[in-house]
Amino acid sequence: MSTTILGTEPAPSPGAAAPSRTLRGSLGVASIVFIVVAAASPLGVIGGPVPLGIAFGNGAGFPFTFLVVTAVLLLFAVGFTTATPFVKSAGAFFAYIDKGLGRSVGIGAAFAALLSYIALEAGVFGLFGPGFDALLQSYGLPAAPWWLYAIVGFVVVSALGYFNINLSGKVLGVLLVAEVAIVVVLDAVVIFSGGGPEGFSTGIITPTEIVSGAPGFAVLFAILSFVGFEATAVFRDEAKDPERTIPRATYISLILIGVFYTVSSWVLITANGESDIVTTAGENAGSILATTTETYLGTVGGHIIQILFVTSLFACILSFHNIGSRYIFALAKKGVFSERLARPHTRHGSPALASLATSAVVAVLTLAAVLLGLDPITQFYTWLGGISAVGVVVLLVLTSISVILFLRREDHGLGRWKTTVAPGLGLLGLLAFFAIILQNLPVLVGETSYGPFSWGILALFALAFALGPIVARTRKGVDLS
Numbered sequence: 001m002s003t004t005i006l007g008t009e010p011a012p013s014p015g016a017a018a019p020s021r022t023l024r025g026s027l028g029v030a031s032i033v034f035i036v037v038a039a040a041s042p043l044g045v046i047g048g049p050v051p052l053g054i055a056f057g058n059g060a061g062f063p064f065t066f067l068v069v070t071a072v073l074l075l076f077a078v079g080f081t082t083a084t085p086f087v088k089s090a091g092a093f094f095a096y097i098d099k100g101l102g103r104s105v106g107i108g109a110a111f112a113a114l115l116s117y118i119a120l121e122a123g124v125f126g127l128f129g130p131g132f133d134a135l136l137q138s139y140g141l142p143a144a145p146w147w148l149y150a151i152v153g154f155v156v157v158s159a160l161g162y163f164n165i166n167l168s169g170k171v172l173g174v175l176l177v178a179e180v181a182i183v184v185v186l187d188a189v190v191i192f193s194g195g196g197p198e199g200f201s202t203g204i205i206t207p208t209e210i211v212s213g214a215p216g217f218a219v220l221f222a223i224l225s226f227v228g229f230e231a232t233a234v235f236r237d238e239a240k241d242p243e244r245t246i247p248r249a250t251y252i253s254l255i256l257i258g259v260f261y262t263v264s265s266w267v268l269i270t271a272n273g274e275s276d277i278v279t280t281a282g283e284n285a286g287s288i289l290a291t292t293t294e295t296y297l298g299t300v301g302g303h304i305i306q307i308l309f310v311t312s313l314f315a316c317i318l319s320f321h322n323i324g325s326r327y328i329f330a331l332a333k334k335g336v337f338s339e340r341l342a343r344p345h346t347r348h349g350s351p352a353l354a355s356l357a358t359s360a361v362v363a364v365l366t367l368a369a370v371l372l373g374l375d376p377i378t379q380f381y382t383w384l385g386g387i388s389a390v391g392v393v394v395l396l397v398l399t400s401i402s403v404i405l406f407l408r409r410e411d412h413g414l415g416r417w418k419t420t421v422a423p424g425l426g427l428l429g430l431l432a433f434f435a436i437i438l439q440n441l442p443v444l445v446g447e448t449s450y451g452p453f454s455w456g457i458l459a460l461f462a463l464a465f466a467l468g469p470i471v472a473r474t475r476k477g478v479d480l481s
Helices: 029-040 042-047 049-086 093-101 103-138 146-162 165-192 215-224 229-238 242-272 277-283 288-333 352-371 376-409 416-444 452-474
Strands: none
Touching: 029 042, 029 165, 029 229, 029 242, 029 288, 042 049, 042 165, 042 242, 042 288, 049 093, 049 215, 049 242, 049 277, 049 376, 049 416, 093 103, 093 288, 093 376, 103 146, 103 288, 103 352, 103 376, 103 452, 146 288, 146 352, 146 376, 165 242, 165 288, 215 376, 215 416, 229 242, 242 277, 242 288, 288 352, 352 376, 376 416, 376 452, 416 452
């Protein structure tokens, strides 16, 4: 009888060659871009963080904030992609951090990354469930508990995560094209109709508008909108020619996301009128995208945007599930977790057991939210979103520091722009972003000042990094390189 468990590679018999522990896939630049951009959830951002950034940030100047964040992340990407040929592990953050800051910090970063990505995957179910329910109610179906639809999404995501990454890539490609297309159509109609009731918004180029209100809060929402772009390196083992594919996918993803957010947020302001946009966005944050679409594209457009908003959230969840699964697989392969989690599926070449482990953690988090009676949006999503925001920016900062140290420590014949100047400028920008997130973290998790949830989030990451040196000392076979 076969010893294969759930289709994964069996343990080798004595004297037999060890089975392959490499994931299989043929992802090109476009496929990785689809996965990464889908994780950013473009339509979800235009319908969620953008209205909040306008209302509680810097109003009509908010689109300029996306330009600033895009510029900083592109500077980060210079060092990140320059180091890619020298980082052979498909571990993204932790592999890069290990190169410059050592194994203990690298393992701690791996735990922090897992915490960030899996928390966000689970948290977005808190948006997906109510969103799906609202969509079906609009077609006359009765209201249902949010967790019922979350279960449906969970089962589909878990199934797709079990199979080869190419299947997820195709699904995400279709969903991404659809959600981007409807916003592009809306943008085009508004622009070619001569703008909104006050013409075209000029806040994006007006210094007084850019620094109005609370620019720091605007930066916070803009950063959250980019979470996931850095995960291109996670798919190294499944990419065609990774040393070329990963850098190209990183730059293309960043530029596409940045341009899309900047233009679409500007159009949303233009379509509703610049003078009252702060009030309009504040009073209708959850519905402004749908009502704007109905105004310019009619009732059919409004229904389409509702459907695609839900599919956008699904695409976001699936993307983060794939990212989290590959983190677990990579860590198991390096000796941090059980070796069984590093066995690819014999037929699909996927991290099947790692995917199931990711699903199990997400299931526990979601079940806890249901049993505790948490509000799916204002508590479950917000709290877990706060965890992700803190974690990703911390990891970006550490990766920047590590890349600079690594590239300057060893002479690779590269210019100062790639090894020091661009990564250094990116690091300064990321440190400023981190300070802004710490300042606004209580608001992000629904507290007026630092309370149990804000401190709890920071304590979780302190614990994650504290585990780094413990694991490094107790599991001698760990090798992140």
